[in-house]
Amino acid sequence: MAKQIPLVDYLVLGDAPHLVAHECASCGARFFDRRNACASCSGTKFKSVDVPTEGELKAYTIVSFAAPGVPVPFVAGVIDCGGTSVRANVINTDPDPEHVKLGMKVRLATNVVGTDDEGTEAIGFGFEPY
Amino acid sequence: MAExxxxxxxxxxxxxxxxxKDTVDLATEAAMGALNDAGVQMKDMGILAAGSLMGAGLGMGQSIQKQIGQTGIPVxxxxxxxxTGATALRTAVMSVKAGESDYGLAVGVEKLAGAGLLAGGARKSDENVFTPSGRYGAVAPVDGRIGTETMPGVFAQIGMEYLHEHEYGGEQFELFARISEKNHAHSTLNPLAAYTKKMSLEEIMGDVMIAYPNTRPMCSANCDGAAAAVVVSDSVLKKLSKEQQSRAVKIAASILTTDPWEEACQVLPNVNTLTRNAAKQAYEQAGVGPEDLDLVELHDCFATAELVHYDNLGLCEPGGATDFFESGATWRDGKTPVNVSGGLESKGHPIAATGIANVWEICHHLRGEAGDRQIEGAKVGLAHVIGLGSACGVHILEKAA
Incomplete structure (x- = not known):
């Protein structure tokens, strides 16, 4: 099997792929990016927490026109994963309003984004209806 | 008590x-136009605040001075x-309010005709060897792979989120298209709008899809333009001519907010809370409520954005934006006319000019100088803009007594 690397550092690969967030130790605010301090309470202590892999689609768009090199159409959305909002594409479904519905249940799924010169696969994620 | x-x-x-014309031509045309309209000169100005977002860092204020008057004032x-435009206006207002200047000049300008998408850079080929970089440790570009960074797509989600939260049972796409139909209809009366063509619902829905549910005419129009305003203190105005006093428009509220942290605000920009906060502060400062507004110019950068701001600005019952729109309230003959200029979707959105151009629109109606599109008897109006990142400007304007 090819060596793999996650597309972003908050995606954990392995047998049960999932997302992790930096959770503020004092107020519980969650962030996916590298933090200097907490935007909610200015605290500086964080712990790593697993984000649920199932959620509900609370907003979406179907992008038909994007920057050069970005394949279209694709569904971009926000998924409420047990109270933590996640930005992701909705994948493994037809990109039209008949198949993508506000409030529908979705779950995390991974996909291969590309392969580098050393044969390492970059693994991305999206959410698929179930 | 501040003035x-x-x-x-x-x-x-x-x-x-x-x-x-370059940006300096447009900016000076607007600045000199505002000075002429005010009946004052560049040498009277105590402060100049200027914005040109695509040229930020180039010193637009000094460039304007070099054309129309290097008087040595702070820029x-x-x-x-x-x-940006609302921020420039507010900067000039603060200087006058603080007593540092008798007069201030605010200018916003942009050249955007043909600019296309303004966010979501072209995807270069991925690295030869994957190496995590940036704050998300990404090994390849994420736009289009983890959601979208394009503005039409971001604001599409903002509108759809509202429909989800408030369980709209009607046709989503058609609802937003009808908002655009209203603004394009309004634009036919505005000779300064970039696009003045009435568009049918079928034409709007059948146009090129950009990011569902926003088709091309439902997106703000990239164009060139500038706007400028001269502000003056109460005490100085009292010494001016009767005509100047009668045409002056009171800035009853000038508010700028940023977004307070809330869950999800760094996932999908939250344009709601900071607008709500700005509106609340503005109504308090002005001593008026949304029911007192004769017209509103709000930031319809996309048709999907206009809907949420009906609610954010308190124009309707909480959660009632769709019913409010469907009642006809926001058409120019409705209870609260919104974007009678044609809005950003047809008037156009030369970014830094927008926050002063919407104030210009309100002022024209309050002065009774809006020609064919005059809202009769207009006494109070509200101008709203939002910039992602985020910043929200709200100005409430009142007709001179």
Whole structure:
């Protein structure tokens, strides 16, 4: 099997792929990016927490026109994963309003984004209806 | 008690394509127009605040001075995304209010005709060897792989989120398209709008899809344009001519907010809370409520955005934006006319000019100078802009007594 690397550092690969967030130790605010301090309470202590892999689609768009090199159409959305909002594409479904519905249940799924010169696969994620 | 501040003169250029003019030409046309409208001169100005977002860092304020008057006054070059013009105006207002200047000049200008998408850079080929970089440790570009960074897509989600939260049972796409139909219909009466063509619902829905549910005419029009305003203190205005006093428009509220942290605000920009906060502060400062507004110019950067701001600005019952729109309230003959200028979707959105151009629109109605599109008897109006990142500007304007 090819060596793999996650597309972003908050995606954990392995047998049960999932997302992790930096959770503020004092107020519980969650962030996916590298933090200097907490935007909610200015605290500086964080712990790593697993984000649920199932959620509900609370907003979406179907992008038909994007920057050069970005394949279209694709569904971009926000998924409420047990109270933590996640930005992701909705994948493994037809990109039209008949198949993508506000409030529908979705779950995390991974996909291969590309392969580098050393044969390492970059693994991305999206959410698929179930 | 700080002084009241008034708009003494205001001007906007024709919005559209100006291939023979650069940003300095457009900015000086607006600045000189505002000075002429005010009946004052550059040498009277105590402060100049200027914005040109795509040229931020180039010193637009000084460039304007070099054309129309290097009087040595302080210049503030401001940048605050799509709220840049409102920020420039507010900067001038603060200086006058603080007693540092008798008069202030605020200018916003942009050249955007043909600019296309303004966010979500072209995807270069991925690295030869994957190496995590940036704050998300990404090994390849994420736009289009983890959601979208394009503005039409971001604001599409903002509108759809509202429909999800408030369980709209109707046709989503058609609802938003009808908002665009209203603004394009309004634009036919505005000779300074970039696009003045009435569009049918079928034409709007059948146009090129950009990011569902926003088709091309439901997106703000990239164009060239500038707007400028001269502000003056209460005490100085009292010494001016009767005509200047009668045409002056009171800035009853000048508010700028940023987004307070809330869950999800760094996942999908939250344009709601900071607008709600700005509106609340503005109504308190002005001593008026949304029911007192004769017209509103709000930031319809996309048709999907206009809907949420009905609610954010308190124009309707909480959660009632769709019913409010469907009642016809926001058409020019409705209870609260919204975007009678044609809005950003047809008037155009030369970014840094927008936050002063919407004030210009309100002032024209309050002065009774809006021609064919005059809202009769208008006494109070509200101008709203939002820039992602985020910043929200709200100005409430009142007709001179």
């Amino acid at each position: 009241n501040v008034w708009i003494l003169g205001i001007h906007m250029t024709k919005f559209g394509k100006h291939p023979d 503030y070059n401001v940048a605050n995304a799509c709220a």
